[in-house]
Amino acid sequence: MNIFSKFRFKKKYFAFFAIVPLLAVTAVISVPCPVCNGTGAVNSLPNTEMVSILEMDFEQTLGSGVPCGAYIVYKYNISIKLLNEASENAEGWLEILLINTRQEEGSNILDTQYVQINIPAEAVVTNEYNVSFGTVMVFQEGLEVRAEVVEGNVPDLICDGTGRISVNTWPLINGFKEHFSEVVQETQPYHPPEFIDWEEFMRNFFNQ
Numbered sequence: 381m382n383i384f385s386k387f388r389f390k391k392k393y394f395a396f397f398a399i400v401p402l403l404a405v406t407a408v409i410s411v412p413c414p415v416c417n418g419t420g421a422v423n424s425l426p427n428t429e430m431v432s433i434l435e436m437d438f439e440q441t442l443g444s445g446v447p448c449g450a451y452i453v454y455k456y457n458i459s460i461k462l463l464n465e466a467s468e469n470a471e472g473w474l475e476i477l478l479i480n481t482r483q484e485e486g487s488n489i490l491d492t493q494y495v496q497i498n499i500p501a502e503a504v505v506t507n508e509y510n511v512s513f514g515t516v517m518v519f520q521e522g523l524e525v526r527a528e529v530v531e532g533n534v535p536d537l538i539c540d541g542t543g544r545i546s547v548n549t550w551p552l553i554n555g556f557k558e559h560f561s562e563v564v565q566e567t568q569p570y571h572p573p574e575f576i577d578w579e580e581f582m583r584n585f586f587n588q
């Protein structure tokens with residue numbers, strides 16, 4: 381009996397002097413977050429990282445100015461051949477850029493528009509888009525259209541976008557990382573940034 385109570389005391393002793401400081405220490409030690417692999421962001425458009433642009437063609441169909449001269453709207457027919465290497469359907473967005481090739485790289489984007497993609501698993505599709513861009517200046521030449529697949533990165537809620545978690549939560553988060561990843565994707569669906577719909581802009585302008 382005496383020995384038992386002594387043993388109990390020792391266990392409490394151990395708990396206090398070993399486990400409590402251990403928890404305190406582990407709480408300040410951080411490790412890379414397993415849900416976002418330490419990047420702080422999660423792709424909320426699953427499989428789009430497996431989509432690539434194989435070919436692209438574009439043709440300007442119309443450039444028309446608003447009478448007061450504030451905006452020029454350029455219309456393009458764009459044909460894009462896309463490959464989805466994922467074993468599941470890829471649904472997301474393409475970022476379509478109107479570029480002024482006479483300006484320096486990085487400061488040559490005149491307008492950005494977004495179009496949707498939906499590509500079956502392990503398939504190649506060719507999509508046609510009619511895209512309208514708006515700029516404030518007239519360009520006779522040097523215009524080019526480029527496209528990029530949007531990966532739809534949103535901040536990871538699990539690590540609060542920091543890419544790090546405390547080491548004592550790691551076993552739990554790592555054990556359920558697939559589930560957490562789905563939760564983040566579902567609770568924060570990707571939406572493209574606000575952009576002007578130039579078709580609608582022109583329609584409204586001429587209807588006034």
Ligand SMILES: [Zn+2]
Pocket residue numbers: 413414415416417418419420421536538539540541542543544
């Ligand atoms: Zn994370």
